[in-house]
Amino acid sequence: MTDPAGWSVADPFDLPEWVGAEQLRWSTGETASTALIAGTLAGESGESLGLDLLCVDVAYPAAVVDERRRHDAHQAWHFGQVLMLVDRDGRLAMAVPATRWDADTVCEALRRFAKAIGVPPSQISVVLRL
DSSP: OBOTTSOEEOOGGGSOGGGGTSOEEEEEEEESOSSEEOOEEEETTSOEEEEEEEETTOOSSSOSSOHHHHHHHHHHHHTTOOEEEEOTTSOEEEEESOSSOOHHHHHHHHHHHHHHHTOOGGGEEEEEEO
16 A cells, blocks of 8 residues: 555565675765655675665655554654655655654664664664765
8 A cells, every 4th residue: 555655565574685694784875954865775795775764754845654654654663663665666765753864863763674674783884974
């Protein structure tokens, strides 16, 4: 099921096998100043996939997700998890209950992503342009 903005829930277990088996590096060339930060998750083997960060509480000039997705993101966060979404183009995003990004929130989202895919957080490094 998709919301009007085009987001549907993704299953972290549907990720490629290398994601759970290699040292990972998440990076972005963007600054942390928008609701959606386009990122890339890369493995040691050179394989990569798009993995974005999405602030689901941004509502101006329009809500970035519908109320159901926003609720689900808050509920997942409350229980120490992160909601994974996929857009119309098949690009993955971590839905985080926030209105803006800071380094701590980005790192916490990726720590929760590591938990979701069953790897230790120390297996993921983060490169963020502030």
